Amino acid sequence: MPIFLIPYPVIDPVLINLGPFPIRWYALAYVAGLVAGWAYARWLCGREALWHGLSHPTRLSIDDLVVYIAFGIVVxxxxxxxxxxxxxxYLDNPSEIVAVWRGGMAFHGGLAGAILAIWIFARRHGVSALSVADVVAAGVPIGLFCGRLANFIKPELWGRETDVPWAMVFPGGGPLPRHPSQLYEAGLEGVVLLIILALVIRAGGLRRPGLVAGCFAVGYGIARIICEFFRQPDPQLGFLFGGATMGMLLSLPLIVIGIVAIIYARRSMPAAPSLR
Incomplete structure (x- = not known):
């Protein structure tokens, strides 16, 4: 047991009640992530110097894309x-499947939904799906950062028991101190990954369709696996074989897909600068 503990900052999960409708921090985090990601994507699409003449989504079309992405992520x-x-x-309680306001979202499932949304959007707008994926991937860490902070405020998805000085006793997590793993994930999956992708873009990553998306997939997969060593597994699953968790297993194919995308993008010819 550590001598010093950082007290958990108990925050009311409901920001404000509008009559019978509670406005929760959890929902606001998703909204904030989508809005901030939308603004960043519009900014990227408006910077022609980053694309060097390569066909890409327009700033106006991003307004449609955010609707596709939001639906894909939630479903x-x-x-x-x-x-x-x-x-x-859920097989025993099928009516609970649609009760998303009670929590229970999986990043990897949301990613699959977003990929399908990107493909549909790209076909309808006549642009490269890989370029659309690059724009979306660049902004995803913003949403991940907001989402992990929401996990911390709720609180849910706390860490494993530990004696580190910054451990916290989470409401509902038992009497022993735990890693604030939600904050670890907010830092690695959110802040660090956002900076890495920004550097890739600055180095000309958008000129090679699929490169930014591939870097995101590899970066997120590695960050998630690292954080899983500190995060308490879901109680209904627990640890799998060899101490692995479901989050680790689902991240491995994501890393492989990302590596393939990076190799493909690196072998493709970068877009030539457009004439001025």
Whole structure:
């Protein structure tokens, strides 16, 4: 037991009640992530110097894209959680599947939904799906940062028991101090990954369709696996073989896909600068 503990800052999960409708921090985090990601994507698409003449989504079309992405994330994230994290419960309680306001979203499922949304958007707007994926991937860490802070405020998805000086006792997490793993994920999956992708873009990454998206997939997969060593597994799953967790297993194919995308993008010819 550590001598000093950082007290958990208990925050009311409801920001304000508008009559019978509670406005929760959890929902606001998703909204904030989408809005901030939308603004960043519009900024990227408006910077022609980053694209060097390569066809890409317009700033105006990003307004449509955010609707596609939001729908894909919510539907995919919920189905991913149902299928991979708590299927027996939802088979017994099918009406609970649509109760997203009670929590239960899976990043990997949301990613699959977002990929499908990107493909549909790209076909309808006649642009490269890889270039659209690059724009979306660049802004995803913003949403991840907001989402992990929401996990911390709720609180949920806390860390494993530990004696580090910054450990916290989470409401509902038992009497022993735990890693604030939500903050670890906010830092690695959010801040660090956002900076890395920004550097890739600054180095000309958008000229090679799929490069930024591939770097995101590899970066997120590695960050998630690292954080899983500190995060308490979902109680209905626990540890799998060899101490692995479901989050680790789902991140491995993501890393492989990212590596393939990076290799493909690196072998493709970069866009030539457009004439001025």
């Amino acid at each position: 995919g994230g919920r189905l991913g959680y149902v299928l991979f994290y708590n299927l027996p419960y």
